[in-house]
Structures are given as C-alpha cells and as structure tokens.
Amino acid sequence: MSTATAPAIGYAHAEVGRLSFVRVLRSEWIKLRSLRSTFWTLVSVLVLIAGLSALLSAVVPNASTLGARAPESALADFTTRAATAGLTFAPLVVAVLGVLAISGEFSTGMIRSSFAAVPHRFPVLGAKAIMLFLVSFVVGLVSFAASWSIAVPLLTAKGYKGELFSDTTMWSILGASTYLGLVAVFALGVGAILKASAGGIATSLGVLFLLPIISQLLQALLPKQTWIADWSHYLLSASGAGMAGLPNGTQEPWQNILTVVIWTAVSFIAGAILLQRRDA
Numbered sequence: 001m002s003t004a005t006a007p008a009i010g011y012a013h014a015e016v017g018r019l020s021f022v023r024v025l026r027s028e029w030i031k032l033r034s035l036r037s038t039f040w041t042l043v044s045v046l047v048l049i050a051g052l053s054a055l056l057s058a059v060v061p062n063a064s065t066l067g068a069r070a071p072e073s074a075l076a077d078f079t080t081r082a083a084t085a086g087l088t089f090a091p092l093v094v095a096v097l098g099v100l101a102i103s104g105e106f107s108t109g110m111i112r113s114s115f116a117a118v119p120h121r122f123p124v125l126g127a128k129a130i131m132l133f134l135v136s137f138v139v140g141l142v143s144f145a146a147s148w149s150i151a152v153p154l155l156t157a158k159g160y161k162g163e164l165f166s167d168t169t170m171w172s173i174l175g176a177s178t179y180l181g182l183v184a185v186f187a188l189g190v191g192a193i194l195k196a197s198a199g200g201i202a203t204s205l206g207v208l209f210l211l212p213i214i215s216q217l218l219q220a221l222l223p224k225q226t227w228i229a230d231w232s233h234y235l236l237s238a239s240g241a242g243m244a245g246l247p248n249g250t251q252e253p254w255q256n257i258l259t260v261v262i263w264t265a266v267s268f269i270a271g272a273i274l275l276q277r278r279d280a
Contacts, residue, residue, distance in 0.1 A: 021123055027114075028127040032101065032135065041097040042135070045180070046143045048093065049086030053147035054154075056082045063159030077247070079162035080172060083151040084244045086143070087176055091183045091208055091240065094136050098187025099200035101128055106195045121275050129188055129268060133181040140177030144244075148173060172245035175253075179240040179260060183208070186236070186264040192271030195278075207263075208237050236263045 032038055060082070063075055102125070105111040118124050148169055152162045163169060186207075191200040215232040222228060232238060233249040242248030242256030251259075 019118065021127065024118055024123045024127045025130060027117075028124070028131045031105075032128075032131050035100075035104075037100060038097060038135075041093055042139045044093050045086075045090045045136075045139050046146070048090050049140075049143035050146040050150060052085040052089075053083050054150045056085050057151045057154035060155070060158065075159070076161040076168075079151060079155045079160050080168075080245050082155060083148045083162075083169075084144070084172065084176055084241070084246060086147060087179075087241060087244050087246075090140070090143070091180060091237070092205055094180050094184045095187035095204040095208060096201055097136070098132055098184040099191035099204055100197060101132055101188055102191040103195060103197040103200050107197060122272055125188070125192060125268075125272050125275055129185045132184040132188055136184040137177050137181035140180035141173065144173045144176045168245060171253075175243035175245060175257075176240075178257075179243045182260050182264045183236075183240070186267045189264070189267030189269070189271035192275050193267070207235075211235055212237050234259050236260060239263075 060078075102111070105114065114124050115121055148164060152164045152169075156162055187200065187204040190204050190207075191197075194200045194203065212232070212235055215228060215235065218225070218228045219232070230249075233242075233251050236259075238248050239251070239256040239259035242251050242253065243260060248256055
C-alpha cells in the first residue's frame with residue numbers, strides 16, 4: 001500500500017515546487033518590499049517631487065511682476081518646470097534603489113541562493129527589472145500627479161498658464177514616471193555589471209548628474225565646438241527631461257524616449273551577459 005501512494009506524493013511535491021517565472025517575480029517582489037531601504041527611498045521620491053513643486057510654486061512671484069508681458073508659452077513652460085522640478089533629484093534616489101536591488105545580494109551572498117533556485121540566472125535579473133520598473137513607475141505616477149495638482153492651482157492664481165487635465169499635463173506625468181522606471185532598470189544593469197554598491201551608485205549618479213555638468217563646462221570652455229551641445233541632448237538626464245515635457249533642443253518626443261530606452265537597454269543587456277558569464 002505504501003508503494004502505491006509514493007508516486008502520488010512525489011508528483012504532488014513536484015507540482016508544488018515547479019519553477020515558473022511568475023514565482024520568480026513573486027520572490028523578487030518579496031525581496032524588494034521587505035527591504036527597509038525600499039520604503040524610505042520611495043518616500044524620498046514622493047517628498048522630493050511634490051515638495052519641490054510646492055516650494056517653487058509658493059515662492060515664485062506673480063507673473064505681473066515680470067515687467068513686459070511674457071508670452072503664454074513661456075508662462076505655461078514655467079508651470080511645467082515647477083511641476084517637474086523634482087526630476088533633477090528623484091532619478092538619483094531611484095538609481096540608488098536600482099543598484100542596491102542587486103549589489104546588496106552580491107554583498108550578502110544571497111545571490112547564490114537565487115541562482116541555485118534559478119540556474120539560468122536571466123529570469124532573476126528580468127524579474128528584478130520588472131519589479132523595479134513597476135514600483136518606480138507607480139511611485140512616480142503618484143508623485144508627479146501630486147506635483148502637478150499642487151503647481152497648477154498655485155501658479156494659475158499668480159497669472160501663469162497651466163491645465164491639470166490637459167493632454168500636455170497627462171503626457172508629462174506619464175513620461176516622467178516612465179523615465180523614473182527606466183532609470184531604476186538602468187541602475188540595476190550598472191549594479192549587475194560592477195557587483196558593488198559603491199561603484200554602482202557612483203557610476204549611475206555620474207551618468208545622471210555629473211555628465212550634464214561636464215557637458216555644460218565643455219560648452220563654456222569650447223563654445224566653437226557645436227557638436228558638444230548637439231550630443232548633450234542625447235544624455236540620459238536630458239532625454240528624461242524631454243520625456244517629462246521639458247525642452248531638449250530640437251529632439252522630438254519619440255527621440256527622447258528612444259534615447260532613454262537605448263541607455264537602459266545597453267546597461268541591462270551588458271549586466272545580463274556578465275551575470276551569465278561570471279561567478280556569483
């Protein structure tokens with residue numbers, strides 16, 4: 001009788017323990033939400049985006065004090081800049097989260113357990129990327145919706161132009177939120193390449209924050225080299241600002257999106273290849 005029931009028990013155990021990508025996703029979601037740094041990072045994003053928008057909208061003088069009548073396009077552009085002011089710093093915070101999502105596992109050795117459960121490795125990185133993108137996108141969506149909800153009433157009362165439910169506003173919120181999600185995946189790829197928190201964070205912040213500064217310095221020092229200004233529009237941060245509705249040279253919206261996607265794809269693919277070839 002015992003020999004007859006043994007196959008049934010073994011079959012049930014195999015079904016329960018069968019590996020699937022959905023289960024890998026669930027595992028990565030548990031890891032991400034169980035980290036204390038995740039909560040504080042996402043709270044920081046919300047505070048930065050909504051707080052900077054509120055601060056800038058509150059302290060800016062009335063449009064009537066500008067002297068000569070400013071064109072409506074300039075007044076509307078200022079509203080967009082106020083609502084997306086947090087885009088300068090929020091991607092830096094999200095990038096830190098993206099790096100720590102994988103470098104933390106390398107430092108603790110937990111990555112070996114993940115790869116023992118998922119020997120092909122790529123599903124682990126893919127699941128991390130999906131979770132990071134979704135979490136960063138949703139938090140960005142809430143944060144930028146709040147920032148626009150704060151900026152538009154305050155600034156329109158001061159004579160600036162802006163509509164909360166216009167197509168331009170909706171695309172700005174969606175574009176900025178998508179940019180935050182892609183930055184998280186970009187930083188994840190950097191973390192997979194370098195396998196170290198300090199190096200990954202420094203590299204990600206360098207691309208997002210330091211490269212634009214270097215570009216501006218080179219333009220000031222070499223004003224005749226117009227190619228520097230042309231190529232600066234293809235920086236990750238510049239194209240991300242374009243996705244949020246801010247001007248980025250002569251770049252079209254689809255060019256801004258494509259540029260950010262290419263930055264993200266190069267980082268992620270390089271990280272995935274090295275993750276397959278190197279020891280954990």
